[in-house]
Amino acid sequence: MKIDFKHTGSAMIVTVFAVAIMAVLTIGILQINTEELQIVRNQIYAAQAMAVAEAGLNDAFAQLRSNPNWNAGFTNKAFLGNSYTIVVTGSFPSLTIESIGTTSQGFVAKMTSDVTIGTSSPYVVRIDKLRINE
Numbered sequence: 001m002k003i004d005f006k007h008t009g010s011a012m013i014v015t016v017f018a019v020a021i022m023a024v025l026t027i028g029i030l031q032i033n034t035e036e037l038q039i040v041r042n043q044i045y046a047a048q049a050m051a052v053a054e055a056g057l058n059d060a061f062a063q064l065r066s067n068p069n070w071n072a073g074f075t076n077k078a079f080l081g082n083s084y085t086i087v088v089t090g091s092f093p094s095l096t097i098e099s100i101g102t103t104s105q106g107f108v109a110k111m112t113s114d115v116t117i118g119t120s121s122p123y124v125v126r127i128d129k130l131r132i133n134e
Contacts, residue, residue: 042107048082049109050132053101056084057111060097061125068092068117076102093117109133 056074063070071088079101087098098112112131118124 045105045107049101049103049107052082052084053099053109053111056086056099060086064125065123068123
């Protein structure tokens with residue numbers, strides 16, 4: 001009985017290439033999923049920073065409703081583990097309020113509002129222009 005050695009090893013080479021291709025595809029799919037998860041995290045943290053900046057703006061509006069001459073602002077005021085900074089420029093009745101919200105992860109959002117304050121107490125704060133992340 002004679003053994004034919006012409007085709008031995010070809011099946012092993014095909015198997016190795018098939019396993020290599022499957023490994024590359026698997027690694028590629030895992031990489032795409034990892035990037036998508038990071039994008040989702042970034043969106044969540046950016047939305048959180050925007051919410052913190054908006055909270056700062058609302059805090060400034062509350063201060064202005066009780067005292068239209070308030071212009072002290074806040075520096076790194078704590079808010080649910082995050083912080084915001086308020087800068088007030090101008091004088092009664094037209095002000096510009098800038099709120100910078102920073103998350104604990106380091107994401108930052110900025111909201112700037114031009115407001116006009118009414119003359120009767122409790123003071124009405126009207127937003128004339130709102131700019132986000134400019």
